Amino acid sequence: MSNLNQRLKLALLKRNKSGNSLEQGFTLVELMIVIVIVGILTSIALPNFLSQADKAKATEAKTSTSAILKQAQAGYIETGSDPETTSAKLQSEYKAPKDNATLFNYTAAFASPIYTVTATGSTKDAGIKDEKIVGCVDVDTGIVEMQSNFDATAPTCK
Numbered sequence: 001m002s003n004l005n006q007r008l009k010l011a012l013l014k015r016n017k018s019g020n021s022l023e024q025g026f027t028l029v030e031l032m033i034v035i036v037i038v039g040i041l042t043s044i045a046l047p048n049f050l051s052q053a054d055k056a057k058a059t060e061a062k063t064s065t066s067a068i069l070k071q072a073q074a075g076y077i078e079t080g081s082d083p084e085t086t087s088a089k090l091q092s093e094y095k096a097p098k099d100n101a102t103l104f105n106y107t108a109a110f111a112s113p114i115y116t117v118t119a120t121g122s123t124k125d126a127g128i129k130d131e132k133i134v135g136c137v138d139v140d141t142g143i144v145e146m147q148s149n150f151d152a153t154a155p156t157c158k
């Protein structure tokens with residue numbers, strides 16, 4: 001009986017030393033599997049996030065370009081004179097941002113009756129430098145066309 005008691009005591013001591021499975025922690029293999037899974041999820045999510053950032057930047061250009069086009073068309077309807085195309089007049093008459101003040105610089109051209117505004121990525125963000133968003137308006141009809149994103153074909157406004 002004493003031999004059995006010693007074995008039971010020894011088994012209880014071993015059991016108390018190791019603790020239960022909730023107190024042991026993670027093995028190296030389990031931690032490595034978690035790191036691999038997080039890496040795979042990151043490699044999938046990061047490109048999607050970066051493309052969303054570019055879309056947001058393009059939206060800034062589209063918003064400003066659209067506002068300039070609408071003001072130019074309204075001015076043409078009110079005064080009958082050709083819309084302004086110089087950079088200084090774009091900033092003073094149509095409230096275009098100053099060059100290098102935002103992520104885009106704005107230029108304009110007028111070939112009757114089409115007024116075209118181009119937003120070109122400035123040096124403030126190397127990722128969109130020299131990328132373009134083009135918009136145009138037929139000042140007679142007021143129809144505005146806008147490029148949807150950096151890779152899209154520029155509108156022709158016929």
